[in-house]
Amino acid sequence: MKNQQVLSLAIGSLLALGLVGNAVAADTKMEKCYGVAKAGANDCGSKKAGHACAGHATMNNDKNDFVALPKGTCDKLAGGSTTEASDMPKKGM
Amino acid sequence: MNALHDELSVFAGNILGAAQPTPLFDASTHYTTDIGIEVYRNNYRGNLQDALAGAYPIIEQLVGAEFFRRLARDFISLHGSFSANLFDYGAELSDFLMGYAPAHSLPYLSDMARLEWACHRAYFAVDAAPLELVRFTQVAPEEYANLLLHVHPACHIVASAFPIVEIWQAHQPVGTFEIDLARGGEIALVIRQDDVVTVRELTEDEAHWMNGIMQGQRLGEATDATLNRHPAFDLQNTLLLLASLGVWTDFTLGELS
Structure with missing residues (x-):
């Protein structure tokens, strides 16, 4: 092990952090982190009306087979947007 | 295999749209067999679609709700659900997106799906x-x-x-x-x-x-x-x-x- 000194220093600093406690541990978050709490999605019955059971029995989900183009936040990414959105056929044309 | 297993296999085939409705399906009450199965199928797809939207909220925002619906429908037609937990559903979306022609203009989408799946598992x-x-x-x-x-x-x-x-x-x-x-x-x-x-x-x-x-x-x-x-x-x-x-x-x- 040629990097013994590197290891000793590194573990030593972890130990020092442990000895001074959690208050310092919190301070070592040097940069802003973004976090997100996810909602659970394990309901066997959907909350959305579109799938809400018998009333929609005869609606065929496969019918709306449009030529879709991505139309979301991808437009905001430089170099990543699609420009064809305005070429979509409009009703009545 | 036993009779119940066989019957459920046929029914699963019906839901995935691959087989003829089984004559054992009870259509005596409100609906014909075809419509009854379609109700079930729509709910099956709808639940999987909601599960995908729950696991991949950024993909949905990136492409918009309309495109995401189509993408989810295409994915669901290729990938059945094999776990009783809906949060296990959708692991293959990143691979799917790599070969998904309608999303070719967004080459980063597959990697974003991989990241979102990692967040979902986390x-x-x-x-x-x-x-x-x-x-x-x-x-x-x-x-x-x-x-x-x-x-x-x-x-x-x-x-x-x-x-x-x-x-x-x-x-x-x-x-x-x-x-x-x-x-x-x-x-x-x-x-x-x-x-x-x-x-x-x-x-x-x-x-x-x-x-x-x-x-x-x-x-x-x-x-x-x-x-x-x-x-x-x-x-x-x-x-x-x-x-x-x-x-x-x-x-x-x-x-x-």
């Missing part, structure tokens, strides 16, 4: 208490090289040729869209602190070292390998940073080298 990973760092006093310095650091079960690393961390952050409540896709790739570290999943960028050397640790390499081994490849690698800072993120949960000693 959210549902089991709890683990962070390592009490004072426990390192129990280890003799000459044994440091043999330390096996245990990583939190929610921890994942996702590497991409695109700035996936920036794209992810832009879709958080305080995010801003100042992203140039040509700026190059990013490596994402996914971790959960309490119930909140966090994504943070790792440098190349940090990720190289962390991948070694996650593959079960001892501290000395992983550090040697990374320093050989990235001489400027800062082990001390990396260890401290990851400790502050709650990545370490335990350690054991590997065999002496």
